[in-house]
Amino acid sequence: MFTVEGISELVTEIRRENGFPESPFRIDEVRYDPEGDKLFIIAHDRTDKSVVIGNSFVIGKLRERLGVRQVTVYSNLDLGIKRRKLEEAENLIRGTELEFLLPIIEAEKKFPPRKWPDVKGDVKTLVFLSFNARALLGFARRLNLPHDAVGIRYAFPRLEYEPIEAEPGELFFPDGEKLRKIAEKREAELVLADFPFGLRFEREVALLNPFRLLHIGFFELKYLFGFDMPTVYDKKALIRFITSLTYEGLMESTDGANLIWRMWRK
Numbered sequence: 001m002f003t004v005e006g007i008s009e010l011v012t013e014i015r016r017e018n019g020f021p022e023s024p025f026r027i028d029e030v031r032y033d034p035e036g037d038k039l040f041i042i043a044h045d046r047t048d049k050s051v052v053i054g055n056s057f058v059i060g061k062l063r064e065r066l067g068v069r070q071v072t073v074y075s076n077l078d079l080g081i082k083r084r085k086l087e088e089a090e091n092l093i094r095g096t097e098l099e100f101l102l103p104i105i106e107a108e109k110k111f112p113p114r115k116w117p118d119v120k121g122d123v124k125t126l127v128f129l130s131f132n133a134r135a136l137l138g139f140a141r142r143l144n145l146p147h148d149a150v151g152i153r154y155a156f157p158r159l160e161y162e163p164i165e166a167e168p169g170e171l172f173f174p175d176g177e178k179l180r181k182i183a184e185k186r187e188a189e190l191v192l193a194d195f196p197f198g199l200r201f202e203r204e205v206a207l208l209n210p211f212r213l214l215h216i217g218f219f220e221l222k223y224l225f226g227f228d229m230p231t232v233y234d235k236k237a238l239i240r241f242i243t244s245l246t247y248e249g250l251m252e253s254t255d256g257a258n259l260i261w262r263m264w265r266k
Contacts, residue, residue, distance in 0.1 A: 094208030
């Protein structure tokens with residue numbers, strides 16, 4: 001239905017019509033997911049990806065012309081990094097109580113598109129509502145994890161959770177030791193939060209940031225589970241958090257700049 005040649009010609013046409021420079025680019029592969037009506041364009045490297053996206057303008061026009069619900073661009077470099085991260089994740093969880101994540105990891109290796117199997121994680125879980133609060137809750141529900149949700153008071157007024165004492169900066173850099181102690185009191189073996197690492201075991205408790213472990217970026221999470229802007233936060237911690245995600249390839253620089261601008265305005 002969609003070909004590399006056809007998409008390449010259309011991108012060139014859109015750029016020319018709208019005054020963009022005629023920069024050379026290379027598309028390696030095109031994948032269409034009819035179930036979600038999504039088109040995935042695999043560019044050769046990040047420079048090629050930037051040309052196809054065209055500051056979001058070109059990709060928006062491309063979606064309109066093609067009449068599909070969503071068009072997303074990745075680079076083979078990005079996907080190669082993701083596969084390496086997933087292999088590391090496999091090694092971390094094998095032989096632990098988190099082996100229920102293995103089918104999810106296998107599915108992510110074939111991304112895009114994303115086709116997760118039904119998984120049931122029989123591990124009592126504490127979810128700390130940090131920056132990606134809605135996605136963390138969505139992940140726990142998607143994997144059928146029995147869980148309690150806690151968070152900073154008033155930070156997410158549209159979500160249901162139990163307030164705990166925490167500083168605004170912990171929204172971006174959760175206190176693992178504090179959360180471990182809370183989890184132990186509740187007999188939980190797993191904590192989900194926006195930790196600055198993928199997985200770490202502290203005594204009998206696993207501290208997990210599933211999105212770093214699976215190398216899923218902010219843009220994808222927003223479409224998978226939705227996103228609630230926090231109302232309580234530390235502005236300097238926000239910048240450190242977003243720059244770290246951008247550096248690791250988990251957030252586009254344009255998304256990061258937009259978030260900082262919107263949150264600093266409040």
